[in-house]
Amino acid sequence: MDFKGKVAAITGGAGGIGAALARALHARGAKVAACDLDGAAAEKTGAACGGFGMAADVSNEADVARFINAVERRLGPIDLYFSNAGVGFSDGPLWGAADAPNRVWETQWAVNVMASVYAARLVAPKMAARGAGAFVITASAAGVLHQIGDTAYSATKSAAVALAEGLAIAYGDAGVQVHCLCPQYVRTGMTKDLAAEMTGVDGMISAEEAAETTLKALEDNRFLILTHAVTGEHFMRKAGDRDRWLKGMRGLRAMLVEKLGRPF
Ligand SMILES: NC(=O)c1ccc[n+]([C@@H]2O[C@H](COP(=O)([O-])OP(=O)(O)OC[C@H]3O[C@@H](n4cnc5c(N)ncnc54)[C@H](O)[C@@H]3O)[C@@H](O)[C@H]2O)c1
Helix, strand or coil, rough: CCCCCEEEEEECCHHHHHHHHHHHHHHHHCCEEEECHHHHHHHHHHHHHCEEEEECCCHHHHHHHHHHHHHHHCCCCCEEEEEECCCCCCCCCCCCCCCCCCHHHHHHHHHHHHHHHHHHHHHHHHHHHCCCCEEEEEEEEHHHCCCCCCHHHHHHHHHHHHHHHHHHHHHHCCEEEEEECCCEEEEHHCCCCHHHHHHHHCEEEEEEHHHHHHHHHHCHHHHHHHHHHHHHHHHHHHHHHHHHHHHHHHHHHHHHHHHHHHCC
């Protein structure tokens, strides 16, 4: 895939992985529009990357449509859509499996899953009609493995992986590239308050590294984008023997409870 002259739309573009993707795309010649709850920061990202930015709440279908319409009107048909906004494990304490309140589950469902559904309905059929385009969902390694302490995040990111698979099956033969980005720990606003005991297990990378890995996968048209090689190894072990994997995760949880000194 050649990014030169392409129109890219990125949600959650105020900072972190979204802003790094914007910069990496613009460096390759793309024009980028960004949206975020933080409209001012999204404007800054878009203005620096050949496009524009705006405030939008992607958990709201009308806001997603407003963003997509604005991109099409101001920059042209969308070649690359990155459904990247997400909420998760930094938003509260570590939760026991079903203990997070309904508002946590509902917000995560709306942002981590439905925002991509709303966008895909509007964008994917147009890409298919043109026989080209890329639709990228930022899920998480938590979607193929598990995030201890945030089952809502793990469940909604698993749903995001399933949605990406569904889109790849439905649109892959129509010339639309669908990708599912599953990072492990990346140094962003989302992970800044996480204990080193958690983020240190498999190591953290920068948002720039995550963005470069992502664009390389788009160039190679690989569906599953892993920022850490170890994610694939853990996933193979999980697929091979679920009981053994769960036992290992229980051990990891017990280690975290002891090191952090608080039960969850
Ligand atoms: N940082 C990590 O270690 C990591 C690991 C796996 C997956 N992810 C995923 O990567 C994506 C980007 O996160 P990040 O790490 O760059 O963190 P981040 O907090 O810097 O970026 C997330 C952005 O999403 C925005 N956002 C949240 N709710 C929104 C809404 N309703 N409408 C519009 N924007 C909204 C936030 O304002 C924020 O700017 C998320 O989907 C996250 O779940 C991150």
